[in-house]
Amino acid sequence: MLTTALDLAIGGIFLSSLYVLVAVGISLLYGVSQTINLAHGDFMIVGAYLAFMLITALGVVPTWTLIVVPILMGLLGLALYRAGGFSRILTRPISRGDREFTTMIMTFALAWVTSNLLAWIFTANVQAYPAPAGQLIIGDLVVPIRKLMTIVIAWPLIGVLGFMVKTTRIGLSIRCVFDDSEASKLMGIDVNRVHSIIFFLALLTAGLGGALFSMNFAFSPYLGTEFTILGIVVTIIGGIGSIKGALVGGLIVGLSESFVMFFISPLLKIAFIYTLFIAILLVRPVGLFRSM
Template identity: 35%
Template sequence: MAATQFVVNGLLVGALFAAVAVGFALIWGVVDIINLAHGEMVMLGGYTSYWVLSLVTGNAEGSPLLFLATVPVAIGVLFVVGYALQRTLVSRVIGTDIFLTLLVTFGASIAIQQLALQAWSANPRSIQVSFADPSLAIAGVVVPKMKLVAFAGALVLTAVLFVFLKRTRTGRAIRAVAQNPEAAALVGIDVEHTRAVTFGLSSAIAGGVGSFIAVILNIQPQMGLIYTLKSFVIVVFGGVGSIPGALVGGLLLGSVEELVAGFISSQWTLAVSFSLLIVLLVVKPKGLFGEGVGE
């Protein structure tokens, strides 16, 4: 029964990891850079919901519906942040040496961290959402309601992005740029604008997930690195540029980490995750789903 509880907890948290990784995979597949500032978008999304709720209620507490109303705000704010970051900074290094893109995005992550520290201090914060009964008990497995809401929210964000990429004109433009930027430009697609929209969408998804993270975990300005690392593991695990792969990889990673933390120690979670990644790359170098956003 303990193992079942750990797996359920892992799936609930893993959906959040997966949604963050989907945005990471989108940038990697379309813009062709590894965005080391991606975790900071998660952090900013959490703080956006925290401060919006504080502005409305006087403190970061409220009903589930009131909290959910802050999520679209975080999504909108982070879309603008991501779009502006790509237009003003990232666009200048696209197509250059990969180490330069890593340096630029790493510098952006440090700058965002330091600005957040100066603005909000290093004190951990969280959003308090009130339920009459905070947990559900199903077949002996305890499921916190807020984790269930966060799980559903992460799946909705991932599904909406997937449908957007498949069914909308902008989504088709993003997939075209991922496949062949030169050919996309020849048929009239504004490649730079499309890349900026992609960056904005990725940041928006991360920001929405950050809102849900703020209700189940503490948020603080230096939390972004762990989500960037997990996103990297998940994306490589699932297949670079594959949204279904990122979703499956996130759920698997969450389950494995919870089992390791429950039966061994939480200090071993990252070590086990990266060890599994190495094994997978040896056995299946393209990941579980070796296809890209363009496909």
């Protein structure tokens, strides 16, 4: 009984670490850059395919992909901001509502393009590669090393990110833009650079999430939607722009998913999380944590 509970808890924390990685990017993009990224889960899946390609085609050691893939994805984020039209939308003189509407449709289309491009290149079939083997055994509890790796890599990284936003000079400018983009521009902050950094970081974390995901699960092109939705739910539970909020929200969603799937039914996990999502939106629309 205790073993089952522990097993479920570890499973939940493991899932949380993936959700947090996705949610942090969504949260930063929305909070700081007013971009509701409906393609974020799909970017994560792109990360998974990148890792897959590096490992199967180039023979890279799986552990190395955890460094290479995030960096490549981060660069993709930069390209997306600079050349993908987002820098133009963010500087257009339109209302916040219009801007959110535009970015949302842009990223919705981007999600569609990304997933179908993946299906076109790699077929819609499920892919996988041999992950690092080995497991940790404590009494009756068996934990695969890859799960532990996911947890051990994801949480400290988010911690570092949070620390960076709280203490460094770049973090300060990020928080300023989050509070008031116009005023920070007037105060001499290079808003364009801040947005670039945000796009870089957001896709970097998504890429890492994807690389870790592909190490643990088989993947296919259309898995992104679910991660986008879960990531947004986590973001909204935690509060937009808040990294601490993403951590707590990720834990809530990951743990409840793990337990609901075990005790009730895997198919009802969405129903449970959806109810949670709507309830939070109605009761506390700003989320649990308000500021960055």
